Amino acid sequence: MEFYVNNEKLDIVLEDEKTVGDVLKSFEAECEKNNATTINITLNGKNIGAEEFDNIFTEPLKDDTKLELVIVTQDEILSSFQNQKEECRELSNLLQELPVKLQAGKDKEATILISKLADFIEKFCHTATLSALFADIYKKLSIDGKNVNEFFQDFSQILNDFEQAIASKDTVLMGDLAEYEISPRLLSIAKTIEEL
Numbered sequence: 001m002e003f004y005v006n007n008e009k010l011d012i013v014l015e016d017e018k019t020v021g022d023v024l025k026s027f028e029a030e031c032e033k034n035n036a037t038t039i040n041i042t043l044n045g046k047n048i049g050a051e052e053f054d055n056i057f058t059e060p061l062k063d064d065t066k067l068e069l070v071i072v073t074q075d076e077i078l079s080s081f082q083n084q085k086e087e088c089r090e091l092s093n094l095l096q097e098l099p100v101k102l103q104a105g106k107d108k109e110a111t112i113l114i115s116k117l118a119d120f121i122e123k124f125c126h127t128a129t130l131s132a133l134f135a136d137i138y139k140k141l142s143i144d145g146k147n148v149n150e151f152f153q154d155f156s157q158i159l160n161d162f163e164q165a166i167a168s169k170d171t172v173l174m175g176d177l178a179e180y181e182i183s184p185r186l187l188s189i190a191k192t193i194e195e196l
Contacts, residue, residue: 099175
């Protein structure tokens with residue numbers, strides 16, 4: 001059997017494990033001891049979705065069985081959040097300057113900034129989603145007194161308005177939303193990250 005974790009081949013010694021499920025159970029027990037969890041399973045080159053999990057659990061191990069797992073640790077989640085904290089603050093400051101950039105006709109700089117904002121939100125949401133696998137972190141992920149889902153329900157509407165303002169080239173609304181709505185919320189995210 002070939003066993004990979006995060007693309008690294010591990011030499012494992014099977015004890016009483018006879019099925020893929022036995023290996024996964026043993027591995028998950030080790031993960032729990034190390035504040036880690038599995039986020040993706042590939043068996044013999046096929047990505048296994050949640051609905052197929054029960055089917056592979058009873059599959060017997062063979063010499064040519066190839067099991068690839070992607071894991072994430074609690075420390076990696078916290079580290080990822082910490083890396084995002086400075087980016088968040090920087091974006092917040094830059095968004096304060098967006099109205100001036102737009103008035104000065106610096107559309108290219110404004111476009112780059114908007115792209116950075118979209119990338120940041122995507123990264124943060126991905127990390128927040130993974131943090132749900134670790135209850136201790138997820139419970140602390142309260143932004144402006146709201147859990148992360150409630151916060152983003154409100155924030156999404158503002159981002160949608162911002163997107164529409166971009167599409168209609170309404171630079172006044174873009175500037176107002178950036179300065180008075182988006183920038184303060186980014187500071188709130190940074191504050192929450194700091195307290196994790």
